[in-house]
Amino acid sequence: MSSAPEPRVRLATAQDADAVFRLLTGFATTYRPDPDRFTAVTFPEVLRAAAEGRAEFLVADQQSRVVGYAYAARIPTLFAGGTVLELLELAVDAPLRGHGTGSRLVREVQHRARQAGDAEVTVPTRRAADFYRRLDFTETATYLKWPSPPRP
Template identity: 70%
Template structure:
């Protein structure tokens, strides 16, 4: 397995993985292709995010997306790991851990002051990688 930056050619594999990851939102293929995926690629290209793929045999088998947020409270940028997914059949083989380690290394190189993950479902996974729980994650959705 290799970890590398996601490229435009990875769109189909990322969409396939996203469909297995998203629980509260369903990706819309047309919007994904024309709006969402290009926006995430642009954020990564501008240094405002990390968008990494785990590749095996020429196919993307997992990805991680983390957004870089400037903060006042932390006195620097925080890298928020928003999406981490691995194909169902390949879970438990270290792919997700490898992607998280690559995100942590990127944060260190960029001088980010912390990496955080908004999750409840995967809390034990992140604890095993050295993360500690610090806050609850609340959300509000406009219009509902």
């Protein structure tokens, strides 16, 4: 009996849009992703930000099927004396959770942060705090947010 090979982490491409949207709909708890806006605006903008070095956008694929993704935005800061890479989204297919795919994606984000000279990698989460602690993250702040009213 053979098991499936471990997912490999690679840069996201335009061809990954449908798979990322599928994962996103399982990840988003506060927002309901709009498929038209995703296709026309947000997915292309995230790809552009990654191509320009303003973000990291990675997918994990297993046998040519995307099974996870990570999106982190690079933010210039004054307090850190450089850029901070904020890991905003990490999603893995439910059957693969707990088997190292998410950890593999996060480790690659950390590696890319080191290569880029980012001051730190941050993650705004409470729900997955234990997962990130196992990957050497420490709790330093609580996120507060103000939801901007919808555009007319």
